[in-house]
Amino acid sequence: MPTYKAPITDVEFLLNDVLKLEGYNTLGSFSDATPDLVSAIVAEAGKFAEEVMQPLNQIGDEEGCGFDNGKVTTPKGFDQAYRQFVENGWGGLSADREYGGQGLPQVIGAIVNEFASSANMAFAMYPGLTHGAYTAIFKHGSDEQKATYLPKLVTGEWSGTMNLTESHCGTDLGLMRTKAQVQEDGSYKITGTKIFISAGEHDLTENIIHLVLARIEGAVDGIKGISLFVVPRNIIAENGTVGENNNVSCGAVEEKMGIHGNSTCVMNYDGATGWLVGEEHKGMRAMFTMMNEARLGVGIQGLAASEVAYQNAVEYAKDRLQGRSLTGAKFPDKPADPIIVHPDIRRTLLNIKSFNEAARAFILWSAIKADVARWGEDEEARTAADDHMELLMPVIKGVLTDTGFQNTVAAQQVFGGHGYIRESGMEQFVRDARIAMIYEGANGVQALDLVGRKLPRHGGRALMGFFKEIDENLARIKDNKELDFVHGPLKKGREDLEKATMWFMSNGMSNPDNAGAGSTDYMHLFGLVVLGLMWLQMAESAQEKLDLSKGNTDFMKNKIITAHHFMQRLMPETAAHLARIESGADTMMSMASEAF
């Protein structure tokens, strides 16, 4: 049976030693986030994930969601765990106090989210989607909508969803057919069918608040005719009580590869009453608010799957006796050595570990930027933080889920044949992690978003800001001999990234296919450089502690080893990405479609 232990020590190291959370305590939500409070919350979140959510993970996978005549039932134990989740107030951690939340920084929410997703990804999606709906209404809804929906979404009494996809339109939302007809009272009748709606229907909450993209009758074709609506499954009376069904029904629950514990629904809107959120025909902008948050959440899922798979692979590698060390028996009294003595197993595990720890730093760093974008002291700081978020969101989503999935496969491999058997739980991590590469914008779309939209935005301001930041970091450690092992490879990676960017500037304008052909490689090249930067900062912090003989020296030494592994084994890939990017689009575009 798989196990999970929340990586508390690593989180504390990041918050206190690397990202230095205390330095932000003059800013809005951070002021209450004292180290003691944060420590207590992180510890409690870990415990909840380990003790309440994780034990339901395999059950949820085996049992899946039931569907009977429109009713959806979640797997055994989910409702009870959800009630505990709600009663403990986990849903409102980083929600606004005005609506009953605890008003803590988003970075705390990101930590809790990682633990929850490692423990039980399918379960964690229910409150995850609710928080996305909260954010969309919080940012774009009217005061009345906020008053109606937010308190109940914060408590978790109601849950939320995002309704974008239709069977013929996923990435290309301009093809959308769901329509909205305005009524005399200013509300709309929503009619259409949405598919792949996560948590679209279930038995955990008394109401489900759907955020639905639709086209107002008469609106222009394409993406510019799309508006966002809030459509409660059940009508809400003026006094706030939940009334009858609002012509919203679940037509089916999909049979899918994984995340069986989360209901993926076909949703039918049959003249359901909805209310416009934000402006007419500006639905995409509002939806992107939700999407950006969802993409951070999906990036976290990539890390979370990689982390829990890693932990189980480590345990197996320490326990499983098979063969002898290549340099002679390490445990001659046992029938064989544990397989963790084998370099190929260590290589596998350190590949994952060195990714996970940098990915976690990347997420927490970015979540702090999200907080700074809102609460930052001046506009310059807020703009820089917003630039960071916009530029790096596709990298977080695309790279962390691609690599996170690969890592679940690698961790499964450590188990040999036992990893293919369901009981080990390893194959579930693979199946669950697979969706994160697809939903909230398939990773190829993330790559195109990065190259086509985010790079040129504001004349490349965000990218220049990123290069400046990495150069400052490199300059700071330039003469630090103990960090030479970071400086060289990261500088090389940064140069590869610059060359790739220059290549796009020279060749992507004249032929956009050149940018498209290199976009996925560029995203991964970018990701390696960001993760390398995270390792620079972690290694620097660890080295400082070691030089002062402060704190847990074993922990700090292992950070240095892990940083070293990343530089030796993961960074060399930047050159291969660059070579592929520079090969351009001509060859692939020269093949006739029918010749594939």
Add this chain to the structure above:
Amino acid sequence: MPTYKAPITDVEFLLNDVLKLEGYNTLGSFSDATPDLVSAIVAEAGKFAEEVMQPLNQIGDEEGCGFDNGKVTTPKGFDQAYRQFVENGWGGLSADREYGGQGLPQVIGAIVNEFASSANMAFAMYPGLTHGAYTAIFKHGSDEQKATYLPKLVTGEWSGTMNLTESHCGTDLGLMRTKAQVQEDGSYKITGTKIFISAGEHDLTENIIHLVLARIEGAVDGIKGISLFVVPRNIIAENGTVGENNNVSCGAVEEKMGIHGNSTCVMNYDGATGWLVGEEHKGMRAMFTMMNEARLGVGIQGLAASEVAYQNAVEYAKDRLQGRSLTGAKFPDKPADPIIVHPDIRRTLLNIKSFNEAARAFILWSAIKADVARWGEDEEARTAADDHMELLMPVIKGVLTDTGFQNTVAAQQVFGGHGYIRESGMEQFVRDARIAMIYEGANGVQALDLVGRKLPRHGGRALMGFFKEIDENLARIKDNKELDFVHGPLKKGREDLEKATMWFMSNGMSNPDNAGAGSTDYMHLFGLVVLGLMWLQMAESAQEKLDLSKGNTDFMKNKIITAHHFMQRLMPETAAHLARIESGADTMMSMASEAF
């Protein structure tokens, strides 16, 4: 619903234009394999795979194998399809005529095997394992054993299995506990429990012939005390009729990630009567005969999964309308362009295509070597062919299954959310392909076999032979300007392979962990160079045809484009592999086990 079309044209190109099968027609089994006969067999095999096996693939996955009190039932339709398979004589294609086979070259068997595995991997495993058992008895069994078992294995009336793994011992077979007690009549009583036995019990044949590794009582510990036994499930009377059960029973069928249509069994031997195959305590040698053939078969599964996943992704990419080409609408009359206009989709598809076609060449080339190893005109030719097989078998198994699996994931990604839904069939390809990286020696073990055993064997003779072959090929095209695009990247890849080999020679002797730490990268580096060599030969053949304006010029032009893509997009990875290899083992070995 997924579809499958056997890649007949590609196979014909390889046999006739690239590998020039006719050139072998003076050798044993090849003499009857006239081009017309081969064409007819290949076409029939394709038809059988497409029409009989493929339609059962999703049913097999959904239904899985039933287990009731020791009885195992295969999914609906499998028994009927198996009877057709047997009646058409597919099982005996490359089996010896003396035992009722058709005596055709193994290369024909490899082709049929690819088609069958693409169409229905779980189904194809039943006859696949039978053929492995046939080969082990054919090569190591006594005349009496051959007479008893081979004819029925060739017709498919009986099936066969390999029994190696026990719950505590997979890779390290020296830990084996199953024991054999000699009886007065020279037979043995076999007692023990084996796990992960593919096709261990089922309802397709009247008898199942188990080949079982066990330790004869009193034998030395470890691998040198292991012997191979043939243990029929049912006792065979002298007149050949099948009698009562031989104390062999199936204890359970595993719940696993994929290949649900194939029964993965726990097998209990409770004093079952077995007969020694080959010499006492030389079981591993005999088993390796079977393993080598099985590894070729598993490499074929990697290609087969990649091929069928590719075909379905291509169809989807041509049909699915979403977004517009980056260079302007290609189908302005349609609501959107098919996604095959997008460079990132083409990149994905061509990565797979350029791998598949080279992998197929690699397999057929190697299967011919297996034939030459047996039938070659002189000892030199036979030795060279055997060297090839020994050296490259871990590369075929490890690289084709690792990359084949990755390709199923990439093909699934083309479908977006629809690929995550079971109905599309794409996620089944991923789940089925996953096992091929694990069984018949996990890929990490293949890498270690390559680096630790196959490279140094006979003083590196096989590797030197391989370098000589690639150098002759490079020299032949050196002045061919049209093939410059192959020559440069392949020469660079070959140099990286040589540098990696030299690095092992300098650093692996003093510290074997350095070899272990680089083994997986070395295997993949090797694989890229071999596949690059295949592209050299395919591009050369295609260019010859084009220069002569002979044959299907579109086909030949597309070969050149695909070769070009391989050189631009897949070969650059050799440098990253080399860099990782040269980083050695020190970092990864410096971490304490408890720090992972």
